[in-house]
Amino acid sequence: MEFRNIAIIAHVDHGKTTLVDRLLQQSGTFRANQQVQERALDSNVLERERGITILAKCTSVVWKGVRVNIVDTPGHADFGGEVERILSMVDGVVVLVDAAEGPLPQTKFVVSKALAQGLRPIVLINKVDRPDARAHEVHDLVFDLLANLGASEPQLDFPTLFASAKEGWAATQPEGPKVDMAPLFDLILHHVPPPTVEAGPAFRMLVTTLEYDPFLGRVLTGLILSGEVRHNTILKALHADGRLVEETRITKLLAFRGLERQGIERAEAGDIVAIAGFRLATVADTLCDLAVLVPLPAHPIDPPTLAMTFMVNDGPLAGREGDKVTSRMIRARLYREADGNVAIHVSDTESPDAFEVAGRGELQLGVLIETMRREGFELAVGRPRVLTRADPATGARLEPIEEVVIDVDDAFTGIVIDKMSQRRAELRAMTPSGHGKTRLQFEAPSRGLIGYHGEFMTDTRGTGVMNRLFHSYGPWRGSVAGRRNGVLIATDSGNSVAYALWNLEARGALFIDPGVAVYQGMIIGEHTRDNDLEVNPLREKQLTNIRTHSKDEAIRLTPPRPMALEQAIAYVEDDELVEVTPRSIRLRKRLLDPNDRKRAKRRAAAE
Numbered sequence: 001m002e003f004r005n006i007a008i009i010a011h012v013d014h015g016k017t018t019l020v021d022r023l024l025q026q027s028g029t030f031r032a033n034q035q036v037q038e039r040a041l042d043s044n045v046l047e048r049e050r051g052i053t054i055l056a057k058c059t060s061v062v063w064k065g066v067r068v069n070i071v072d073t074p075g076h077a078d079f080g081g082e083v084e085r086i087l088s089m090v091d092g093v094v095v096l097v098d099a100a101e102g103p104l105p106q107t108k109f110v111v112s113k114a115l116a117q118g119l120r121p122i123v124l125i126n127k128v129d130r131p132d133a134r135a136h137e138v139h140d141l142v143f144d145l146l147a148n149l150g151a152s153e154p155q156l157d158f159p160t161l162f163a164s165a166k167e168g169w170a171a172t173q174p175e176g177p178k179v180d181m182a183p184l185f186d187l188i189l190h191h192v193p194p195p196t197v198e199a200g201p202a203f204r205m206l207v208t209t210l211e212y213d214p215f216l217g218r219v220l221t222g223l224i225l226s227g228e229v230r231h232n233t234i235l236k237a238l239h240a241d242g243r244l245v246e247e248t249r250i251t252k253l254l255a256f257r258g259l260e261r262q263g264i265e266r267a268e269a270g271d272i273v274a275i276a277g278f279r280l281a282t283v284a285d286t287l288c289d290l291a292v293l294v295p296l297p298a299h300p301i302d303p304p305t306l307a308m309t310f311m312v313n314d315g316p317l318a319g320r321e322g323d324k325v326t327s328r329m330i331r332a333r334l335y336r337e338a339d340g341n342v343a344i345h346v347s348d349t350e351s352p353d354a355f356e357v358a359g360r361g362e363l364q365l366g367v368l369i370e371t372m373r374r375e376g377f378e379l380a381v382g383r384p385r386v387l388t389r390a391d392p393a394t395g396a397r398l399e400p401i402e403e404v405v406i407d408v409d410d411a412f413t414g415i416v417i418d419k420m421s422q423r424r425a426e427l428r429a430m431t432p433s434g435h436g437k438t439r440l441q442f443e444a445p446s447r448g449l450i451g452y453h454g455e456f457m458t459d460t461r462g463t464g465v466m467n468r469l470f471h472s473y474g475p476w477r478g479s480v481a482g483r484r485n486g487v488l489i490a491t492d493s494g495n496s497v498a499y500a501l502w503n504l505e506a507r508g509a510l511f512i513d514p515g516v517a518v519y520q521g522m523i524i525g526e527h528t529r530d531n532d533l534e535v536n537p538l539r540e541k542q543l544t545n546i547r548t549h550s551k552d553e554a555i556r557l558t559p560p561r562p563m564a565l566e567q568a569i570a571y572v573e574d575d576e577l578v579e580v581t582p583r584s585i586r587l588r589k590r591l592l593d594p595n596d597r598k599r600a601k602r603r604a605a606a607e
Contacts, residue, residue: 002268005223007086009073009114010096010434011104013468015126019165019391020072024167026181027061029271036075058221058256058272069256071151085283087114089223089272089477092192094112095121095142099174101132102468106406112149114481121146121158124184124189128174129164131436135174149425159187197269203227204288205273206296207281216252216276216418220287223298226443227289228268229253229275236288237281240293243321244301245285247342251277283342304345304358305400305446305470308365308569310334310380312352313579315588316519321581325606326377327353330379337368344368352484358387359468362450366566373580380577382590384569386447389473396472402449404442406456406466413438414461424477443471450479452569486532488525489589490518493527500539502555507533510560511587521592523576526561534594563587575600 037389047264060069070087085092093114097103104110114121123142128135139160139192146156148421161184163170163556185355209221229235231253237245254261254274267273275287284298312318312327319325324333331348334355338346345358359365362384369381386511388399404425410414418425431440449468456466498514511526518524518537527533563571568578568585575597579586591597 002066003069003195004066004092005069005090005190005195005270005272006092006094006188006192007090007114008094008096009087009107009110010126011098011101011107013098015165016096017072019094019124019126019163020134022069022165022168023061023070023185024059027063027185034162040249051533059258060256060272061258062362064189066189067271068185068188085555087117087119087122091119091195091206093119094188095122095123096126097138097142098122098130099125099128099135099138100130101407102134102138103145108145108149108469111145115146115151115155116292118152118180120155120191122184122187123158123160123164124164125160128162129167131175132326135162146442148601159191161187162519176342195270197224197294198226201227202289202292203233204286204292204296205229205230206274206298207237207285208285208342209460210283211337218278218339219274219276219279220278220283220285221253221272221274222287224267224269226269229273231264232265234290235275236256236290237278237294238286238288238292240286240295240298242295242524244295246278246280247290248277248279250275253312265457277368296584302566303387304343304360306359306384307356307387307389307570308384309349309354309383310369311351311380311577312358313378313581314353315380315592316588317517317579317581317584317586321583322373324375324377330377331355333372333375333377336350337541348465361468361531362566362569363445364450366569369569369580370565373582376582378579378581380579380588381569382577383572383574384450386445388476397476400446400474401443401471402446403469403471404449405467405469406440406464407433407437408440410436410438412460412464413440415438416456419452419455419459420444423452423480443474445474445477445480446470449479451483453527454567454570483571484530486527486530487576487587488522488527489532489534489535490520490522490524491536491594492538493519494538496524496537497540498555498557499541500537501601502557503539504537505537505558510558511563512537515590516558519588519592521594523587523589558563 004315008019009028010016048277058069058071060067071090095111097107103395111121125135125138126298127133161170162174167178168180172183204225204227205222206225207220207222211219213219225240230248234249235248236247239245253264253267254271255264255267261274281287286295308329312330315326334346334357338344343360343364346355349356354398358367365384372379386399388397391398406416420442425442426440427440429441431439453466455463469502488504496512496514496516496518501510501514504510504525508525508527511519512524524537563585568587572578574589575590577588577590579588593602
């Protein structure tokens with residue numbers, strides 16, 4: 001059978017997964033009466049809740065006798081490690097661009113990777129049914145983007161289709177005809193070359209993605225470059241430097257057929273398959289016949305830029321909601337995550353109860369924490385910190401710098417530029433984007449952006465859109481001001497009382513309701529001033545024999561400020577922790593006893 005291997009790449013929320021849904025439906029992969037959930041490839045619960053793709057997934061359809069392997073890739077920069085590896089096993093890309101928003105940072109990032117590998121793109125202008133669509137203008141912007149990225153003449157001579165994945169049609173013009181996706185299928189068969197396979201009977205496959213299955217163990221996915229492989233064959237894994245990693249027998253050979261991964265007996269060069277049975281092999285290793293001695297060239301994996309400390313929850317309320325609370329359980333779960341996600345690094349610390357987890361960004365680490373709490377884990381996590389490195393030539397300190405593109409109403413450009421400048425960002429471009437909006441482009445240190453998104457949404461009245469992308473390592477840009485306000489810290493343990501909270505409202509915004517379990521050292525609100533304040537949220541109203549209408553009025557509390565997981569992680573300072581349990585997210589001081597905090601503060605001042 002003939003094969004075509006393509007990846008669909010785009011910025012987050014431009015419609016990749018919806019497009020794959022339509023391709024599966026119209027190719028006959030689903031029965032006519034089959035009930036299939038919307039965004040079928042986003043099978044992970046968190047993916048469906050957040051409306052984003054977290055893990056790259058492979059599927060396949062058959063069109064006119066040709067099997068088309070389609071990879072749906074993440075659009076968020078935190079999961080860019082998935083995208084880079086996927087491109088090495090495809091022969092073409094569909095660049096999906098929103099007809100109103102145009103190309104955004106993640107589009108630029110992924111397209112530059114695809115161009116560097118010599119892939120010729122197909123451009124699909126999606127969402128042309130939007131009332132604010134500007135399809136032809138966006139088409140010109142895509143051409144300019146490719147030209148600026150150094151595309152070759154063949155790459156600049158790209159075919160373009162206009163589509164509405166939601167409505168299920170593609171055409172050569174925005175006006176239609178609005179029939180089906182057949183024009184896209186036909187263009188893929190005509191424009192994307194068959195996979196390049198090498199002559200020779202020896203089986204060789206470069207591992208591009210890795211996942212952990214509780215029944216199969218490590219499952220390694222990649223493109224078969226040469227030869228064929230059969231179920232139950234003995235293979236070996238070679239490291240990129242030629243070292244033997246291991247030899248083993250294949251316990252399961254899997255191929256992607258529609259939405260399912262099916263066991264098969266044989267696979268040939270050009271197909272994308274998954275292999276189970278290896279215990280040590282990982283991404284960038286070569287799986288091959290025993291006679292092969294030279295590994296395939298592999299792309300290095302970009303290092304993480306952000307780290308957090310995960311530790312045992314040692315608070316007074318520990319163990320009440322979760323059943324996985326010990327350091328042994330937490331350590332095993334984190335290392336299992338690192339086994340299946342090469343973008344995450346886990347290492348032990350000096351304390352047996354704490355572990356350092358490094359990743360690509362706040363969202364990626366937040367997804368890991370949210371997944372663990374839903375599995376029944378209780379843990380405490382510290383504030384994210386950037387991973388710096390030394391300049392090999394000068395020894396100077398370097399930190400990760402991000403490219404930030406902000407679309408904002410003209411009225412808010414001043415406050416956004418001011419806030420970004422305070423965070424050591426440098427304004428690179430400022431262009432009007434029509435309809436009373438301006439596009440601002442910054443280069444900003446990653447540490448300056450931690451916790452800024454919530455403040456940004458408040459400053460822009462919820463109308464601003466901010467997109468971030470790792471740019472490079474650059475010189476350290478100096479200190480960045482942290483949180484301006486102190487916090488309200490509980491002095492006692494028990495259940496919070498409405499009367500006490502009513503009296504504390506003048507001190508600052510509260511994070512808790514009445515009747516909530518609190519403990520000494522727990523953060524219950526934000527102080528209006530820049531210092532921390534210890535308060536008693538348990539104080540009851542004193543009973544007297546005086547009865548007046550004013551004294552007996554019902555207490556009316558201002559609703560508390562809820563703190564989602566990512567907000568809590570970005571909010572805490574270095575001396576604070578986020579306590580995460582299956583049902584609660586609490587903020588607390590790292591040292592719960594006030595005397596311990598005073599001693600630590602004196603030591604820090606002396607040093």
